[in-house]
Amino acid sequence: xxxxxxxxxxxxxxxxxxxxxxxxxxxxxxxxxxxxxxxxxxxxxxxxxxxxxxxxxxxxxxxxxxxxxxxxxxxxxxxxxxxxxxxxxxxxxxxxxxxxxxxxxxxxxxxxxxxxxxxxxxxxxxxxxxxxxxxxxxxxxxxxxxxxxxxxxxxxxxxxxxxxxxxxxxxxxxxxxxxxxxxxxxxxxxxxxxxxxxxxxxxxxxxxxxxxxxxxxxxxxxxxxxxxxxxxxxxxxxxxxxxx
Amino acid sequence: xxxxxxxxxxxxxxxxxxxxxxxxxxxxxxxxxxxxxxxxxxxxxxxxxxxxxxxxxxxxxxxxxxxxxxxxxxxxxxxxxxxxxxxxxxxxxxxxxxxxxxxxxxxxxxxxxxxxxxxxxxxxxxxxxxxxxxxxxxxxxxxxxxxxxxxxxxxxxxxxxxxxxxxxxxxxxxxxxxxxxxxxxxxxxxxxxxxxxxxxxxxxxxxxxxxxxxxxxxxxxxxxxxxxxxxxxxxxxxxxxxxxxxxxxxxxxxxxxxxxxxxxxxxxxxxxxxxxxxxxxxxxxxxxxxxxxxxxxxxxxxxxxxxxxxxxxxxxxxx
Numbered sequence: 398x399x400x401x402x403x404x405x406x407x408x409x410x411x412x413x414x415x416x417x418x419x420x421x422x423x424x425x426x427x428x429x430x431x432x433x434x435x436x437x438x439x440x441x442x443x444x445x446x447x448x449x450x451x452x453x454x455x456x457x458x459x460x461x462x463x464x465x466x467x468x469x470x471x472x473x474x475x476x477x478x479x480x481x482x483x484x485x486x487x488x489x490x491x492x493x494x495x496x497x498x499x500x501x502x503x504x505x506x507x508x509x510x511x512x513x514x515x516x517x518x519x520x521x522x523x524x525x526x527x528x529x530x531x532x533x534x535x536x537x538x539x540x541x542x543x544x545x546x547x548x549x550x551x552x553x554x555x556x557x558x559x560x561x562x563x564x565x566x567x568x569x570x571x572x573x574x575x576x577x578x579x580x581x582x583x584x585x586x587x588x589x590x591x592x593x594x595x596x597x598x599x600x601x602x603x604x605x606x607x608x609x610x611x612x613x614x615x616x617x618x619x620x621x622x623x624x625x626x627x628x629x630x631x632x633x634x635x636x637x638x639x640x641x
Numbered sequence: 642x643x644x645x646x647x648x649x650x651x652x653x654x655x656x657x658x659x660x661x662x663x664x665x666x667x668x669x670x671x672x673x674x675x676x677x678x679x680x681x682x683x684x685x686x687x688x689x690x691x692x693x694x695x696x697x698x699x700x701x702x703x704x705x706x707x708x709x710x711x712x713x714x715x716x717x718x719x720x721x722x723x724x725x726x727x728x729x730x731x732x733x734x735x736x737x738x739x740x741x742x743x744x745x746x747x748x749x750x751x752x753x754x755x756x757x758x759x760x761x762x763x764x765x766x767x768x769x770x771x772x773x774x775x776x777x778x779x780x781x782x783x784x785x786x787x788x789x790x791x792x793x794x795x796x797x798x799x800x801x802x803x804x805x806x807x808x809x810x811x812x813x814x815x816x817x818x819x820x821x822x823x824x825x826x827x828x829x830x831x832x833x834x835x836x837x838x839x840x841x842x843x844x845x846x847x848x849x850x851x852x853x854x855x856x857x858x859x860x861x862x863x864x865x866x867x868x869x870x871x872x873x874x875x876x877x878x879x880x881x882x883x884x885x886x887x888x889x890x891x892x893x894x895x896x897x898x899x900x901x902x903x904x905x906x907x908x909x910x911x912x913x914x915x916x917x918x919x920x921x922x923x924x925x926x927x928x929x930x931x932x933x934x935x936x937x938x939x940x941x942x943x944x945x946x947x948x949x950x951x952x953x954x955x956x957x958x959x960x
Contacts, residue, residue, distance in 0.1 A: 478868030488863035492959050502867035534959040
């Protein structure tokens, strides 16, 4: 589904070179849930953003369903329509109500009719548990509700892959659960997911594979059991000791 | 501080200050012994025009039908040609069966006409409106060009904005009319509207650029992550939000444009200001006319501010 080969993203400016993503290779199979953890500044978000082309990478290849993002002829908008993204800051469109947030891209990108798009949106709002808020504007919703709308908005495009960039980091603690529940449900339904998060509980419960990144490199990969009980690398052990 | 306390002492103070200022102005005017002639002003808003109605050919008055204030006089020529002239009943100068010759006065017809103040105001309104719309289009495109990553487009926009903002509007109007207008054979209206539109466009471009840049990057990223193209994201996501935010500075720019339009009077466009100058040459009622002109500009600009205020409240539903 996703195949990354030696992806490098290097920022240069004012004489400083930052190797944000430094030779990351990764393969994610269909229906797999991969959780990426690591300290802040480890390049995990940058790598995630490379997967749907929001961040360009300097070298390497990322294949989505066999299509290479590094190929100049690739239509990035087509790829993005298949790769849903959920952001830390939700990024709902504040000038549109919940329903319009969900229908806009369906109509513009998927060329669905308004009725079809609205029906699809309402189903998804039921799924994420906010069917009664479709006429509200995002500013009237709580953080947890906004993030669930954002998930529904990404799902409305019928993506093949869902990327989550620290989806619960900007939430009040009591709202984290409701968002994680939606994500768990998605994982159970067989959605291919790449999740950057600090929620170790989620990683342990849902992940098929956990990846630990530090300083732009993949330090350790493994199943959750392996990861949380007997990590191999010293850096991983240190990190887990601090967060658990 | 008690926020819910009475505000009437402050209202009273405001009224006292305003009255005091009015009294001071009145006192100052008394000192210079100016004779106010307000009665001369109304005729420049609307006036009753009297048109002399003449017999179109030699003939005879065959009928006079008086119906209240208007009388229809029918003139028939020897060849049987008929002409009906409508004149004021009080001004009929012919009798039934009277012989008239081509060019003879039959009477006067009167009608209310718009005076120079109204005509000038209309000119100011349409010049401001047209140049405002053009300025908005130019400003939008230039603003988008300013955030473009393409060096050439960005550079062109920057040069345009720098040139316009760095030179006086009056000079630009002269250049537009005397230089560009001569080269391309433009009428004074085209030159005037063009100069104003280019001038407003440069300022609007900066407002638009600031507005777009004030929208968080996440909005564009969210739109793009859904597969929307750059133009789609701009039109559906960024610009509507930016527009809401730039409405206050934009309305300020349009108000400036209305006021700046008074400068086109220098290339002999008869706008409100030039009408005022013309009226003063025939009435010498300098104080009255300029005060009236100022009030008329104030009316136009406050209608615009109210309109924008209304739009702001409409946009506020998503806050």
